[in-house]
Amino acid sequence: MEIPSPPSGVRFIDDYLVYLLARAAHQVSSEFHEQLRRRGISVAVWRVLSALIGSEGETVTGLAEICLLQQPTMTKLLDRMARSGLVCRSPDQRDRRVVRVGLTAAGRAMAEDLALAAKAHEADLLARHPPAEAEAIKNLLRSILARHDRPRRG
Numbered sequence: 001m002e003i004p005s006p007p008s009g010v011r012f013i014d015d016y017l018v019y020l021l022a023r024a025a026h027q028v029s030s031e032f033h034e035q036l037r038r039r040g041i042s043v044a045v046w047r048v049l050s051a052l053i054g055s056e057g058e059t060v061t062g063l064a065e066i067c068l069l070q071q072p073t074m075t076k077l078l079d080r081m082a083r084s085g086l087v088c089r090s091p092d093q094r095d096r097r098v099v100r101v102g103l104t105a106a107g108r109a110m111a112e113d114l115a116l117a118a119k120a121h122e123a124d125l126l127a128r129h130p131p132a133e134a135e136a137i138k139n140l141l142r143s144i145l146a147r148h149d150r151p152r153r154g
Helices: 017-039 043-052 060-067 071-083 105-127 131-148
Strands: 087-091 099-103
Touching (some): 043 099, 060 099, 071 087, 099 105
């Protein structure tokens, strides 16, 4: 397979979709991650909290997939979050072998506070683009995920 030449004067990586997606994600998320750091909250904790907003409970495997973590790492993180009173584990109503993770009242309060900050950050990001472009960005990313994402477990 021959590697196609990028446009003249452009490095390969500057025209490579995967790099562009990763770089864009890094740039826009780093601003919010700094807000989390100032509050003493890790990105991983934020991802768990945000994944559980509006959820009736997720499995450990499902959370690991959503939060981009390995399952053993997720289990340890959930142990710490449970000790901190942010999440609780309970048996699934349909299958008692399955454990569901949900927010406690304290976890919900923290998650909702952080979600407000995240939405404000998102509004600031999207305000840098014309409205039609801002909506197109989100629609294109949803489309990419829908076409390339594996079905989630949990």
